[in-house]
Amino acid sequence: MDPYLKVDPWLVVESAWNPADVRRSESIFSIGNGRFGQRANFEEGYSGDHLLGSYIGGVYYPDKTRVGWWKNGYPEYFAKVLNATNWMATRIHVNGERVDLNTAKKVVSFQRTLDMKAGVLSREVQLILRNGIELTLQAERFCSMHNQDVAAGRMSLATNVPAQVKIELGLDGDVQNEDSNWNEAFWTHVSQVADDETQRCSIVNRTNKTDFTVAATAQFGLKNGPGCKPNHNQIGDASAWLAYDLDTIPGQAIEWTRIVGIATSLHHEANHCLEASQQMARNAFERGYERLRADHVGRWDEIWAKSDITIGGDVAAQQGIRFNVFHLNQTYQGDDPRLNIGPKGFTGEKYGGASYWDTEAYCLPFYLASHDPAVARQLLRYRYNHLEKAIENAEKLGFGCGAALYPMVTMNGEECHNEWEITFEEIHRNGAIAYAIMNYERYTGEVEYTHEFGFPVLLGIARFWAQRVNWSEEKQKFVILGVTGPNEYENNVNNNWYTNTIAAWCMKYTADVAERYQSAAPEAFADCAEQYNFAQSAEVRDWRSKADLMYLPAQENGVRLQQDGFMDKEQLSASDLPEEQRPINQHWSWDRILRSIFIKQADVLQGFYFFEDEFSEDEHRINFDFYEPKTVHESSLSPCIHVVLASRLNKQDKAYEMYLRTSRLDLDDYNREAYQGLHITSMAGTWLSVVEGFGGFRVRNGIPHFDGKLPRGWSELNFRIGFRDRQMKVSIEASGTSVSLLQGEPLDVVVSGEPRTLEPA
């Protein structure tokens, strides 16, 4: 474990200055509010190596695809999360010297704190400049969870001797994505305003090609009396600044605030964005920094009331789980169906597009249990809204008749990934999207969503599978050739058991839903059938027969085979790998990885996780014991599934070992890649580990089940579950699991195998 961060239940604290940590700290201390967010860059700028990054959800750019060898069907563009206006741009000169941690003579002290309870980032630095002046700089900021158009920051500066200080406060739109493929300009800079009178700056930028308009207005206030007006302003090509010349008095800090409003064409007419952002900034400024901050903290209190998890006896684990839950809440709030959960959230640019199958397979349960159902519904609506593009995507690959293939990576519904073995072959993603529809209904009990919005999506997906299988004369079964399963350390394999299993399930489930929908709402169903040219019983029959005759490779001992030919591999265990060859993806050439037995993340076991109740405990055990030892867990999404399964199998030590790999992945930077951004979607996996793993939470037949199994070293584990208008509190101690109802009507539950009815307290 890397000791550069202090262990604390609610805070993340970095208390020493090390330039080598800048990028990863920028990631770890990122803040956001579900609509926009930002890496923990220094307000006053930094000339050393760092990654400046402010991101606005849903504002993306179609960067031209870069591949070595083009294959038919590749997307022409790769939609990218876009680095946007730096709204905290600040330049400070003291006696003419720029304040910059990189060039200062000495950093005397440095402390950066992320208060996860309050959602506030703060920093206090003591510097000696090259000119000998000693100064103290304090800064805090937040992206308001209460008013998602607003961000705010407060800074102060004090010097040890009287000095002349120039403080320039502004907005800077001259930003680039580090990972752009062709160094294209992503932005056109529309207008810049710097108004001394109102002490407001505004800039408006528009994305090329996608034509998103983003306006930001910042209103500044210096605390040191009414005379603190800017001395001049400056307009750049892409920036607007106000400059204040001041003389400092030792022992008396200069303090200033900035209140920012951000308006985009996602929510406003493009030509009204400027005005809207000005209005936002003005209104918020009138409310004042302190009240804005209180509103924001209040909203976080509400969020934590529903989603906090407490762990007794293990502060590192406590901090780890809160860190995960904190970032999940910062990344997605479910108020906009155009947004989704990017794998890096607002903490970095890597991986471009915003949604992967991670959303459906790993993130949905967290939002179901910790938020209003409307939030999870937005995630489903995202795919519903992209159905037409998924049908087009399937057409590009030679499918027809309404078959839909959802993209592997997307921002707007179009595929934007281009490794053939992933884009074209990792088609199991379609299954997770169908599974999420079932999961939503299973959790909420709302059949209406499934019928009205779920069914068209299921229809497209079932049609895809029905066309994607082919009949094997040799096997006398339907087979699915040439796929990549969840274990991406195998490419272009035949009959991946997980893919075949979920494909069969999709067809069967869609058939069931079609029949149920028809009898529940014949008219609506008939309209829908007409709209989608649904051949009804003919298609249903076809799906059922293909599902029934699906080839599912297995051994006689009950081991489901990951794919055809799996037993031809050299049968090794991950424990046979020398430490210096791990992770193998950094040490082995791709062909060696592919032909080896080593598994990147749960594959057959992902199927056991999804369809748990269809397999006996023996089958679970046999397959877990066969596959887990071969798994190198080189995806951040791997350990969590293994925690859940190991916990079910009472393999508590294995479960805890796996838990450690997921919960502090970024805080402790296990994979030395936090500098690129955080593993946001795998944070939902950590939540699964705790709630479904150690908490044993399941919903079966509309009834919540709990079966707590406390890891060694934990004295207690408590979490909240929102379920069908109730709030439950679940407490697990060595003595057992207790569940109580905090809110809502009486509810039947099963706790450690015993049916109970929860009554209001």
Next chain:
Amino acid sequence: MDPYLKVDPWLVVESAWNPADVRRSESIFSIGNGRFGQRANFEEGYSGDHLLGSYIGGVYYPDKTRVGWWKNGYPEYFAKVLNATNWMATRIHVNGERVDLNTAKKVVSFQRTLDMKAGVLSREVQLILRNGIELTLQAERFCSMHNQDVAAGRMSLATNVPAQVKIELGLDGDVQNEDSNWNEAFWTHVSQVADDETQRCSIVNRTNKTDFTVAATAQFGLKNGPGCKPNHNQIGDASAWLAYDLDTIPGQAIEWTRIVGIATSLHHEANHCLEASQQMARNAFERGYERLRADHVGRWDEIWAKSDITIGGDVAAQQGIRFNVFHLNQTYQGDDPRLNIGPKGFTGEKYGGASYWDTEAYCLPFYLASHDPAVARQLLRYRYNHLEKAIENAEKLGFGCGAALYPMVTMNGEECHNEWEITFEEIHRNGAIAYAIMNYERYTGEVEYTHEFGFPVLLGIARFWAQRVNWSEEKQKFVILGVTGPNEYENNVNNNWYTNTIAAWCMKYTADVAERYQSAAPEAFADCAEQYNFAQSAEVRDWRSKADLMYLPAQENGVRLQQDGFMDKEQLSASDLPEEQRPINQHWSWDRILRSIFIKQADVLQGFYFFEDEFSEDEHRINFDFYEPKTVHESSLSPCIHVVLASRLNKQDKAYEMYLRTSRLDLDDYNREAYQGLHITSMAGTWLSVVEGFGGFRVRNGIPHFDGKLPRGWSELNFRIGFRDRQMKVSIEASGTSVSLLQGEPLDVVVSGEPRTLEPA
């Protein structure tokens, strides 16, 4: 068939002007001399769409690799054939207007001729300029086969009215590769000289990174009297020019020659290249254009005497086969072990690197039969010289102990291709390199080469296979997982029959050679064994046991299975494909191609071609009948192998159908891609089709066998075979095959199954 070229036995003639044909004609009319070569660009320049291209064998640039997603083991650079100095740069102005076919008012007539017998490219054009002047331009040029440092050209210009003409003759090094990945500058321009007095221009350029120096000197001569001295000279950043101002007299053409010497650091000290090129140009100029031309044509006479093929009764076929033989001879002359046969030769830039497995699998037999054995030996030496790099390449992929993996594509021995499914997995290429060593010895009878230079290569290759197999507990056999076979429409398959077969053969053959070498030359062998840490009997035993226990997938009916799982595919024939979906590589997404049954080029059948005598005729027939109908022949290397096999099986119509697809592939531009350059290596396949296919030529136990089978419509087929210091003439007519000895000692042959002894005429 596209009628834009005239059918003629010795000439290729384009007699109409069509700007849309410019690029493909530039390819088709390319000239070269094995050391350098050039597309048929217009001397006077052309402002329309075209690809200016002059290439020098062995002068390459390591262009930075471009891939979408990096995989461990990828080469950092992709070595590229380099566009070099344009040595025929000419600018002509008539009354101030630049002569340019693209801007002329009218192209009255246009004729371009490639005289394949003489190796001379010529052109005659009549133009009306926009200023109304009518002119006739004639040009011819050649790259001397006699003196491979020299190129020469002659031009003339006549106008219909007296006019002022400015003729600028020069050298231009301001050239780019169209396919550069990052728009890097490939060249540094070292020096430029334009000397009015001697009428010589020189330029020296040096490649960045690889540091090749190329100096070119052109000496000019205007024929119209001694007064024809240049009026001025001009030096550009990368060019040197002499300009002549002249007045034309109608009916009297202005004529000029240019004699060019090209010296590179491949053959000269870098700082002597300029002087060397000046010396070459001076000497050649003294010899004079006519005598240079006669020397060149004389050398072509010698080449044709050994390699001409005549076909009676089918002028198109006659032209086609000569076009193939002509380009093969232009591309490679075997005088430099650093050179090899690029898939586009000197006719285009596509595919970068110079050598593929094409050289060993398809080209070697042509050079064995049509040239001195030293030429084929150079091709083998090329790989011997790269052995160390092949060992390094294998190490990058995790192999050790001297295992060698030759690159898929290379210029200097390093891998320079980067699709993982090709670079890392199309490892059968190693087999072809071993096969070529056996083939050379089988043909020439020279065991010395095999021992001294062949064995170290075989050793590296056998070691690679011995490490690349793994034991399958399930199959109780050795298997080879994760490969791409010759049929590149399958990737990452297990147990490709061809790969497993050639791997087993390599190990067995290397074991045989080791034992033979040891008993033939114990001391040399012992030295070699020490040098390469050869464990002798232990390794030999290991190879033999792995070869014996190699898994070779097959059906009970004798069909060898292309790979595991092949019978799970939907069993279709290429004839089921709608015409508008062909070629499938232009219409189908990659996953669809991969999971389909369709075969790009001979795969199992490539094994039957290589190891013909190990299979019965029945087995040949069963496998041909199974695979050929599934083959879409979308590689230019596919039809030829099928001609040879079909001919052996007396499927004459199928053989001829396939022959048509190979012999006029570029002349008729079947695949609409001649504009990128010609399919040089597949031209060797055409030769195989004729000589091994219709001629039935084989060498068995040191004895040449012939078994002529004339295609319908041909009255006769004649070709020459050079074999172990003899020259044979083979004539096939409807009445049968006759073979006569043109030169050398008596020789035993087998003709149509009958043993005979050839006596000198």
